[in-house]
Amino acid sequence: MVLVYAESHEGKFKKAALEAVAYGNETAKVLGTECAAVVIGDANEAGTLGQYGASAVHHISSDNLAHFDSQTYAAALSGAATALGAKVVILAHNSAGKSLAGRIAVKLSAGCVTAANAVPTNDGAFKVKKNVFAGKAVADYQIDSDVKVLTLSGNSIKPEVVGADITVSPLSVDVPASKIKVISTNKQQGDTAPLPEAELVVSAGRGMKDPGNWGIIEDLANAIGATTACSRPVADIGWRPHHEHVGQTGVAIKPNLYIAAGISGAIQHLAGVNSSKCIVVINKDPEAPFFKAADYGVCADLFDVVPKLTEAIKKAKAKTIY
C-alpha cells in the first residue's frame, strides 16, 4: 500500500497535498496496489481526498500534534505506515515534508528520495527521477529497501478529480510529547501562492536600478495573479526579502510561467528556474545569457516594456471575461 501524508492548514488541503494524493494514486497503480491518505488535526474535509485518488483516509488526532514538530509528526506518520503496512510513504516537498522525510526514513529503515518529479517505475527495480545539481541534470534513483519514502516536488503532477468523497476512519498511534514550544507564527499578507508552489512567477533583478521601482513588477504580478521573485544580487543588497531569491542558492522553482525582467541569467540563476515550463525574458542587453534559456524574449528597456505587458494582459483578460 502507498500512504500519503495530506497536510492540512486549518482543515483545508492546499495544492501540495492534492498533488501528493494524485501522485500516490499513480504510484499505487504502478505497484498494483491502493493509495491511502493520512490526515493530522482538523479532518472535516478529509473525505474529499477520495476525489483525488485516495481509496482510504485515516485520521490521526492527538494533543501532542497541536503544532508541527518533525519529531512528533514523524512518530505519528511512521506509526501509521507500520500499522497499515505501507510500502511507500509520500510527502510533499515543502517545509513539513522535507523535515519529516529523513526522520521517517530512519524510523522505517527506508530508502529516501526527496523532490521526486515523476511517477516511479517498477520494472525489476523501483526507480524514481528527481532534479539534481539545482536542475542542471536529472537523476534516476533506484531504491532497494522494502519500504520507501518519497517527497514530491511541487507542480510535478496535476491533481484531477478521479473519484468521490470517502469516509474518514480514525487511526490510533502513539505520539510522544513535543519538545518544541512555538512562540509565534507570522504569515505575510497577500493571497498569492508561496514561491515553491506558484504556477506563475514574475521576477526582477538588478536592471530595476532601485527598490522603489518595483511597483511595475508588482502590477504585472497582480494582473496575472503571480508570485514575485528576484535574483540573488538584489536580495543580497536588501532591495527584496531573502525568501524571494530564486536560483541555485535560493529557492528552486518550476512554475508554468516565469517572467524575468532585468535579470541577465547567470548560470546560478538559471539553475533555479530552468525547470519552468515557459520562460519570458525581458532585457535591454541582446547579449544577456538568459535569452538562450528563454522561450520568449523581449529585447528592450524593462521600464517601457513591463507596463505595456501589464496593459496587454489586462486588455486580454477583459476580453475573456465579457
Added chain:
Amino acid sequence: MKILVCISKTPETTAKIAFKDGNTAYDESGVQFIMNPYDEWYALVRAVELKEANGGTVTVINVGPATNDVVIRKALAIGADDAIRVDAEPTSAMFVAQQIAAQASGFDLVMTGKETIDYNGSEVGAMVAELLEVPYVSYATAIDMSGNTATVTREIEGGNEVSEVTTPLVISAAKGMAEQRIPNMRGIMMAKRKPLNVVAAAGGDNLVKVAAFALPADKAGVKMIDPDNMDELVRLLQEEAKVL
C-alpha cells in the same frame, strides 16, 4: 556549548555538469570543489558567531576522502576549532547521517545547511536528528542561545515561525542566518595547526543509488517579440504556451 557543524563538499556553482561510466557517475575531472554554500555561509558562520557571543567550541565534521581536507581547512580558517573527517565516500544521505550521528554524542547543537547544491536532498539533518532522537528545526533563518534554550526562526510556506527548544537539537540553516565570511590570513595560518581528526566509518546503510543521470533537453530556441507588440506576447502565452 559544543556545536557540531556538518559540512559537505560540492562542485562550485558554475561547474560544468557531465557524467561518466555510462551516465552513472558525476564526472569530477576539471571540476573545482567548494564547501557547500549553505553549510559555509549560514551554518558554520552562525556557529562561529554563537561561539564568539556565548563561548564554547565549534567542531566541523565531513564524510569524505582525504582530498576533502582542503575544504575542511577552510572551515577551520573561518573559525571552527577542530575537525572530524570520517574517511569514507559519502555514498548516500542515510550513510552520511549515520556517520555524523556516530560522532555527535556530547554536542549540544548540530547544524547543517538546508541542503547541498549538488543532490539537493535536504535529508541529512532530519536523519541525524532521528538517529540521535532529538528535536530538529529545518530551514532556520535565525538562532539565538540563552543558556541551553535556543530561540529559532524557521521558514514556513508564506511566512515564518519562532519557537523555543532546549538542547540537544539539530537545525538546518537557510539564507538570512548569517553573512558569508572571507577567512583572513591569520585564520588561514591558524587553521594549519588546528586538529583534524580522521576516523574510520562506523558502518552504515546505502538504500538508494543513482541508476542513471541525464541532462535536461535543450530549449527549442527563443522567439523574440517586438517590444511594441505586447499583445502578441500575451496571445502566444495564451494560445501557444497555454500558460495564461
